[in-house]
Amino acid sequence: xxxxxxxLVASLLSPVQSLPIVSDSGHxxxxxxxxxxxSELNKLKRIRAYLRKINKPAVKTIxxxxxxxxxxxxxxxxxxxxxxxLQGHKPLDPPERxxxxxxxxxxxxxxxxxxxxxxxxxxxxxxxxxxxxxDILRASSLRRYGRKRARHVRRDSTGSGHxxxxxxxxxxxxxxxxxxxxxxxxxxxDQYEFSLSQIWVISGSFGHDLNTxxxxxxxxxxxxxxxxxxFFTYWTTDAYQATGCYNLLCSGFIQTNNRVAIGAAIYPxxxxxxxxxxxxxxVWKDPKHGHWWLxxxxxxxxxxxxxxxxxxxxxxxxxxxDLEEHHISETxxxxxxxxxxxxxQTFISWxxxxxxxx
Numbered sequence: 001x002x003x004x005x006x007x008l009v010a011s012l013l014s015p016v017q018s019l020p021i022v023s024d025s026g027h028x029x030x031x032x033x034x035x036x037x038x039s040e041l042n043k044l045k046r047i048r049a050y051l052r053k054i055n056k057p058a059v060k061t062i063x064x065x066x067x068x069x070x071x072x073x074x075x076x077x078x079x080x081x082x083x084x085x086l087q088g089h090k091p092l093d094p095p096e097r098x099x100x101x102x103x104x105x106x107x108x109x110x111x112x113x114x115x116x117x118x119x120x121x122x123x124x125x126x127x128x129x130x131x132x133x134x135d136i137l138r139a140s141s142l143r144r145y146g147r148k149r150a151r152h153v154r155r156d157s158t159g160s161g162h163x164x165x166x167x168x169x170x171x172x173x174x175x176x177x178x179x180x181x182x183x184x185x186x187x188x189x190d191q192y193e194f195s196l197s198q199i200w201v202i203s204g205s206f207g208h209d210l211n212t213x214x215x216x217x218x219x220x221x222x223x224x225x226x227x228x229x230x231f232f233t234y235w236t237t238d239a240y241q242a243t244g245c246y247n248l249l250c251s252g253f254i255q256t257n258n259r260v261a262i263g264a265a266i267y268p269x270x271x272x273x274x275x276x277x278x279x280x281x282x283v284w285k286d287p288k289h290g291h292w293w294l295x296x297x298x299x300x301x302x303x304x305x306x307x308x309x310x311x312x313x314x315x316x317x318x319x320x321x322d323l324e325e326h327h328i329s330e331t332x333x334x335x336x337x338x339x340x341x342x343x344x345q346t347f348i349s350w351x352x353x354x355x356x357x358x
Contacts, residue, residue, distance in 0.1 A: 072121035083251035146249030176284030
């Protein structure tokens with residue numbers, strides 16, 4: 001309220017000049033650029049309206065040691081069900097797992113910092129990391145918050161200011177992927193750099209109709225405000241132009257699990273010449289409903305991306321013509337121990353397992 005009062009008073013005066021003003025992206029504006037209190041107040045109103053929309057009423061709140069607030073939200077009230085096609089619906093029951101991956105074991109040890117105190121969300125709720133004003137103010141704009149920057153997407157490991165270590169398989173009948181990823185806390189040099197390790201399921205052309213499903217861990221000070229490795233998800237249907245988002249920051253991914261918070265910090269982590277820590281991830285398409293399901297750890301179903309979100313990934317997908325051809329069974333021979341590939345009953349053009357630069 002003090003900030004609002006100051007802005008209202010300042011708006012009655014002439015615009016302030018020659019002060020070090022911070023832009024939406026967090027960078028200093030030139031000293032001769034004008035600061036407009038009225039527009040800043042409107043921006044603050046838009047941010048708070050967005051927060052009221054995205055932060056759903058909680059039946060329980062848990063304080064994480066890293067400063068995060070985890071809200072236990074009734075599963076049918078999570079952001080996904082704001083979507084017109086999902087309003088009035090509830091999360092689906094878990095599907096059958098692919099053959100050879102039908103374990104019923106679940107992880108006994110804690111995989112995230114927020115659970116270290118022994119607190120948990122009740123059955124019928126999902127844990128959601130609470131979004132704050134500071135989170136949004138670190139983004140370039142409210143419209144782009146929680147979304148990757150739109151850019152020309154390449155399938156190789158060069159250019160665009162990115163460094164990649166990639167294992168990939170090309171083909172026309174990939175139905176899912178399973179990977180074990182070593183978890184680290186790599187240092188990034190500034191707020192706008194990031195590091196990640198992920199499964200990247202892709203279909204469509206590398207233009208404006210690229211469909212992706214992504215899951216893994218990432219260090220992103222811009223998105224989260226710290227250097228903790230965090231479990232994340234992402235999706236898009238138009239090559240990161242306007243659709244999709246990270247985690248549960250828009251209507252899309254439907255969470256079904258009350259033990260894993262998407263966007264929350266992973267713990268423990270690997271250390272140099274010390275203990276190593278991995279997380280397991282599996283993504284596959286349920287043949288009954290066509291949705292893409294995500295498993296975290298050993299047997300924990302996190303939730304699913306509804307089939308209607310996608311174009312190419314909804315039904316059949318065709319391979320990009322300029323991609324090299326590799327049959328999945330041949331590819332998996334040299335990925336044994338790192339990636340387990342399996343077949344099910346849908347099409348996907350190709351799959352990338354993208355590594356992390358530390």
